[in-house]
Amino acid sequence: MMRLSLTALGIATTLSACSFGPDGTPPMLPPVPHYGVTAPPLRTVAAEGVSQTFDANAKPVPDWWKLYKSDALNALVDEGLRNSPSLAAADKSLVAAREQLRAQVGSSMLPSIDVGGQANRERAVGVPNFGPPTVLYNLFVGQIRAQYTFDLFGAARLADRALAAQVDSQTWQFDAARRALAANIVTGAISAAALRAQIDTTERLVVLADEDARDTQRRYELGSASRSDALNAQSGAASLAASLPGLRAQWLSTRHALAVLLGRTPDQAPSDLDLTALTVPPNVPVVVPSDLLASRPDIQAADALLKAAAAQVGVATAQMYPSLSLSAQMGKAGFSWPTALSGAGAIWGIGASLSQPLFHGGALLAQKRAAQASYEAAVSQYKQTVLTAFRNVADSLAALEQDNQALNFADTASRTSMSVFTDSAARARLGAIPPSSVRASERQYRNARLDAIRYESARLTDTALLFQAMGSPNGSVASVAAADAAR
Numbered sequence: 001m002m003r004l005s006l007t008a009l010g011i012a013t014t015l016s017a018c019s020f021g022p023d024g025t026p027p028m029l030p031p032v033p034h035y036g037v038t039a040p041p042l043r044t045v046a047a048e049g050v051s052q053t054f055d056a057n058a059k060p061v062p063d064w065w066k067l068y069k070s071d072a073l074n075a076l077v078d079e080g081l082r083n084s085p086s087l088a089a090a091d092k093s094l095v096a097a098r099e100q101l102r103a104q105v106g107s108s109m110l111p112s113i114d115v116g117g118q119a120n121r122e123r124a125v126g127v128p129n130f131g132p133p134t135v136l137y138n139l140f141v142g143q144i145r146a147q148y149t150f151d152l153f154g155a156a157r158l159a160d161r162a163l164a165a166q167v168d169s170q171t172w173q174f175d176a177a178r179r180a181l182a183a184n185i186v187t188g189a190i191s192a193a194a195l196r197a198q199i200d201t202t203e204r205l206v207v208l209a210d211e212d213a214r215d216t217q218r219r220y221e222l223g224s225a226s227r228s229d230a231l232n233a234q235s236g237a238a239s240l241a242a243s244l245p246g247l248r249a250q251w252l253s254t255r256h257a258l259a260v261l262l263g264r265t266p267d268q269a270p271s272d273l274d275l276t277a278l279t280v281p282p283n284v285p286v287v288v289p290s291d292l293l294a295s296r297p298d299i300q301a302a303d304a305l306l307k308a309a310a311a312q313v314g315v316a317t318a319q320m321y322p323s324l325s326l327s328a329q330m331g332k333a334g335f336s337w338p339t340a341l342s343g344a345g346a347i348w349g350i351g352a353s354l355s356q357p358l359f360h361g362g363a364l365l366a367q368k369r370a371a372q373a374s375y376e377a378a379v380s381q382y383k384q385t386v387l388t389a390f391r392n393v394a395d396s397l398a399a400l401e402q403d404n405q406a407l408n409f410a411d412t413a414s415r416t417s418m419s420v421f422t423d424s425a426a427r428a429r430l431g432a433i434p435p436s437s438v439r440a441s442e443r444q445y446r447n448a449r450l451d452a453i454r455y456e457s458a459r460l461t462d463t464a465l466l467f468q469a470m471g472s473p474n475g476s477v478a479s480v481a482a483a484d485a486a487r
Helices: 002-015 064-070 072-083 086-108 155-222 227-261 291-293 297-318 337-341 364-428 435-468 481-486
Strands: 053-056 112-125 134-150 283-286 323-334 344-357
Touching: 064 072, 064 155, 064 435, 072 086, 072 155, 086 155, 155 227, 155 297, 155 435, 283 364, 283 435, 291 297, 291 364, 297 364, 323 337, 364 435
Parallel strands: 053 283
Antiparallel strands: 112 134, 134 323, 323 344
């Protein structure tokens, strides 16, 4: 047995430099000069007096929502991060995963020691012609057992490394969920505020349409307008009023969703923010593509899963090699307590076992091929995650650039139509034009204001999404201490 053990140790030493699987290094991707089809401008056009600057090579901002300079918005995000049940569940699942890793590392890398005791009274059949037909006796045993399996070829170590990488992936996923929750709260609050502003403006448009319909009806009754004119005015007012229920339903649904994100019941939805009180962040960081790999938690999670899959290939390979275990036990035993506790009752044992898989119906080879295929799938998934992240940033940059352009035109139209409305109201007070002309100019202004509200909300929302797309500023969010311990 000792010779077999020395032989196994010699084989393990010979193969220690051999790799049982890939090292889990993520694949190299071609250099990316910029995210989208074209490089984004350094600065957007000015809209509502604000021009946003894309800070190239800047670091991501940790609490980026504070750049909106709204205490109410900050309070909502803090409440959501503190009270969200889904985030709390993910946190507890992560704690459980870390404890499972500690349990596996302790059971696989350290010897197991157990204490056992036994007390029996038994009746056994006697041997004919050698004593009574039955034998009654007591048996008392107390012993300590120890067992240790040598990790000759790294199967246990690689299994621990795989589980540690999975825990790291789960940690990065938790960070991604936390950041996504903050982004959803910000965009939800902005959407609710914008919908409330759209409802207020649309309600005013409905009032103007009703006044026009009544005015046209009176003119029809006096013979100065046709019946078609009166019916068209009534139809327009009704169609405009029909758009309000949908807006209100969308507004209420957004508020309900925001309440749930905060950990509240829908009936406790927070009050709407003032859209005009939100400050547009003038500077938005744009991480270079090579640094995005380290700042995005979803890419880091895919990287950790890649390392876990690589370790599993090593596990499947190592299971095809010998396994050596040592066991020892010592204690006391006897047919009575005095005998068991005396020197005559001492018992002990020591042993070693060496096993080498010979034939398992092809299962071990199939498991190795399956692990290799899973690793190749993890490589492809990593590439896809990186490509999706690049597209996410490219779309956010393009959307934000177009939002500023659209808002610039919408704001110009809104301010121009506001001037027309103000002039018309002044002329109507002097009796130079009829009230219907004032309503027409106000209607034009309100419609232009609706467009401005939509594009203003889009710019605020897409700014938040770009901050979110940049990832986390510190690349040490995931706990790699567990992985180091497993190594």
